[in-house]
Amino acid sequence: MSDELPAGVERRQFDxxxxxxxxxxxxxxxxxxxxxRAWNPNRxxxxxxxxxxMETGLAGGDDEMVLYLGAASGTTVSHVADxxxxxxxxxxxxxxxxxxxxxxxxRPRLFPLLADARKPERYAHVVECDVDAIVQDVATRGxxxxxxxxxxxxxxxxxxxxxxxxxxxxxxREPGDVFADVRDELxxxxxxxxxxxxxxxxxxxxxxxARPR
Ligand code: SAM
Numbered sequence: 001m002s003d004e005l006p007a008g009v010e011r012r013q014f015d016x017x018x019x020x021x022x023x024x025x026x027x028x029x030x031x032x033x034x035x036x037r038a039w040n041p042n043r044x045x046x047x048x049x050x051x052x053x054m055e056t057g058l059a060g061g062d063d064e065m066v067l068y069l070g071a072a073s074g075t076t077v078s079h080v081a082d083x084x085x086x087x088x089x090x091x092x093x094x095x096x097x098x099x100x101x102x103x104x105x106x107r108p109r110l111f112p113l114l115a116d117a118r119k120p121e122r123y124a125h126v127v128e129c130d131v132d133a134i135v136q137d138v139a140t141r142g143x144x145x146x147x148x149x150x151x152x153x154x155x156x157x158x159x160x161x162x163x164x165x166x167x168x169x170x171x172x173r174e175p176g177d178v179f180a181d182v183r184d185e186l187x188x189x190x191x192x193x194x195x196x197x198x199x200x201x202x203x204x205x206x207x208x209x210a211r212p213r
Pocket of ligand 1: 117137
């Protein structure tokens with residue numbers, strides 16, 4: 001397992017068990033201990049990628065700018081905003097976005113955006129260009145296309161950290177075939193550095209780390 005965790009993400013004890021954790025207000029009923037909150041890899045694809053030792057390239061720190069696509073009610077993006085600098089969280093469904101706003105209450109660096117990640121021109125005036133990382137977990141058809149459309153925001157040396165859900169692309173196909181097609185499509189704009197199945201935590205999901213070409 002890699003020790004390359006972003007600054008601010010630590011392994012801490014919760015009820016006698018060592019778990020990934022960040023410092024911040026709890027968001028989804030996760031255990032807390034002296035200001036630390038456990039990061040549940042079963043609820044978070046990024047948490048699973050970190051648990052599995054993937055080199056996400058996320059560094060943490062106030063200077064790190066992140067664009068998070070598919071923020072839902074803030075489970076994962078709240079951990080990201082606990083350790084990173086400005087974190088733009090895009091979510092198009094109003095209901096989870098309401099909870100996301102609550103998660104942002106105690107996180108001044110978390111900026112929820114009610115927007116469609118397939119239409120980045122709608123938030124281009126808000127998101128500063130040259131973000132250090134795009135973290136994407138939209139679980140919708142066309143996941144590679146969403147990543148390609150948003151590449152415009154990524155710094156030349158930035159990273160795409162992508163979770164792909166096979167069943168969102170096509171429930172009838174073998175996940176491995178779907179993942180191969182997604183990697184192939186991504187290569188239009190990205191160089192894939194690492195990929196790994198997340199099945200230990202999320203069935204039929206692939207984690208991908210890539211950089212812009
Ligand atoms: N990333 C979240 C977490 O770990 O806390 C879970 C995300 S959930 C699997 C996928 C989310 O992506 C849903 O909330 C869905 O509404 C959102 N989504 C799907 N397509 C989207 C799009 N085109 N633009 C913005 N959000 C989208």
